[in-house]
Amino acid sequence: MDRDLKRxxxxxxxxxxxxxxxxxxxxxxEDAIREYLLAEARAHGIEAFGDEAGNVIMRKPATPGMESxxxxxxxxxxxxxxxxxxxxxxxxxxxxxxAYIDGxxxxxxxxxxxxxxxxxxxxxxxxMESDDLVHGPLEALITATEETGMDGAxxxxxxxxxxxxxxxxxxxxEGELYVGCAGGLDASMTFDYTxxxxxxxxxxxxxxxxxxxxxxxxxxxxxxxxxxxxxxFRLLRQxxxxxxxxxxxxxxxxxxxxxxxxxxxxxxxxxxxxxxFVESVRAxxxxxxxxxxxxxxxxxxxxxxxxxxxxxxxxxTQWRLVRAVQGCPNGVMRMSPSMKGLVQTSSNLARVVSGxxxxxxxxxxxxxxxxxKNDLGESxxxxxxxxxxxxxxxxxxxxxxxxxxxxxxAAMRASYEELFGVEPAVTAIHAGLECxxxxxxxxxxxxxxxxxxxxxxxxxxxxxSVPSVERFWKxxxxxxxxxxxx
Numbered sequence: 001m002d003r004d005l006k007r008x009x010x011x012x013x014x015x016x017x018x019x020x021x022x023x024x025x026x027x028x029x030e031d032a033i034r035e036y037l038l039a040e041a042r043a044h045g046i047e048a049f050g051d052e053a054g055n056v057i058m059r060k061p062a063t064p065g066m067e068s069x070x071x072x073x074x075x076x077x078x079x080x081x082x083x084x085x086x087x088x089x090x091x092x093x094x095x096x097x098x099a100y101i102d103g104x105x106x107x108x109x110x111x112x113x114x115x116x117x118x119x120x121x122x123x124x125x126x127x128m129e130s131d132d133l134v135h136g137p138l139e140a141l142i143t144a145t146e147e148t149g150m151d152g153a154x155x156x157x158x159x160x161x162x163x164x165x166x167x168x169x170x171x172x173x174e175g176e177l178y179v180g181c182a183g184g185l186d187a188s189m190t191f192d193y194t195x196x197x198x199x200x201x202x203x204x205x206x207x208x209x210x211x212x213x214x215x216x217x218x219x220x221x222x223x224x225x226x227x228x229x230x231x232x233f234r235l236l237r238q239x240x241x242x243x244x245x246x247x248x249x250x251x252x253x254x255x256x257x258x259x260x261x262x263x264x265x266x267x268x269x270x271x272x273x274x275x276x277f278v279e280s281v282r283a284x285x286x287x288x289x290x291x292x293x294x295x296x297x298x299x300x301x302x303x304x305x306x307x308x309x310x311x312x313x314x315x316x317t318q319w320r321l322v323r324a325v326q327g328c329p330n331g332v333m334r335m336s337p338s339m340k341g342l343v344q345t346s347s348n349l350a351r352v353v354s355g356x357x358x359x360x361x362x363x364x365x366x367x368x369x370x371x372x373k374n375d376l377g378e379s380x381x382x383x384x385x386x387x388x389x390x391x392x393x394x395x396x397x398x399x400x401x402x403x404x405x406x407x408x409x410a411a412m413r414a415s416y417e418e419l420f421g422v423e424p425a426v427t428a429i430h431a432g433l434e435c436x437x438x439x440x441x442x443x444x445x446x447x448x449x450x451x452x453x454x455x456x457x458x459x460x461x462x463x464x465s466v467p468s469v470e471r472f473w474k475x476x477x478x479x480x481x482x483x484x485x486x
Contacts, residue, residue: 001100010473016122021097026082027148053155054144069136069483071163076120077146081458084111107463115464116457120169135480153434158441168449174468178449180428182366183399189361189384195311202268211298214261216458217348218431226296228263233325243273248309252352256364258458324387343430400436407484415478
């Protein structure tokens, strides 16, 4: 594997990204990357400080003759999504990402790459540390814990930023300018259960659903890939009815904003039904592989005999849980009627996990229409409340509404056409960019988002296009040169 990212162009950006890949930075484990950012600023004489929310802010004065331009805030987030393949031994809190070059792409060995949003950070550092660029007044805002709750953006206080334009570097298709995004809402459901003994005539199995492609629950929800939690609970319902299956434990999915790729459960069935149960799992695998042919071809479902568990989830809770999960709204709920190909409202059934007498279920809802997002939350709450769960809807934030008369949009449209001979696409994104949240404390801020081409973020298949990074860098420099005047 060729791991020498520094030889790629633009060298300044790839060198910084290579450094970033060596620093563990999953969400809520960001001390090391935060110190790295502040140390880099100190080493290059850049004004920088951290705020109460864990964000890092940097400032750089305008180059001569550019003092009259509007101040630009370059914005990215410091954390990454920690996802790995099941057979990969890796500790995201300690290990360096094993990034390598694969033709025209950079990817990682069995884990997420962290190009989301490591390349945004790398580009910001390359700009702030360069002394040969032309730009107006510059700031950098690198936010904390974006991937698991947008904590940094939510905690950013008014009055810290001086710029008039926010350029977010966290979108993932080069050649597209994003002028709006979806809002989000967390739905958290909890079942209490009691432990029941395991009968002597039972045989235990570990059910595994794996091999799914997963991905970003905003960007790739439109691809309608399989959800490991839904497949698992579909199987559990069938086997409960056919074989008297009892559930001992479940652990499905991972992060709230990643489509679940894997789910496991420990179950028992009567010994007399064990062979038929195993055969039914094989048949189920064939059915779902056929259903998702061409979309999720790697699906694997298995039942492996294991030792008897110490106890079972009580039968009443099991049955209510299974029906609620299988009935939970998931996937694309509605496409945008005004913007072709854009998801308007969706839900991701992200997590189902049991332990210590409780079963937690988590969904992340997204919509560019606040009323639809809230209604979807109430629909999910209704399903689980009827099943006897405690439901909390929290963490809601509104989307970012497009401003088609934006001065930075006009300037960037012109710059792109001048550089590349074509107009950029102007669109919105179903992911939850931080622009909408930041705009609440900085009303009137002119905002736009763009970035290099990243495929399969939030999954171990994540990769970034090398040619797109070069175009992204050239475009960023042109954006700085052509910032609107005050």
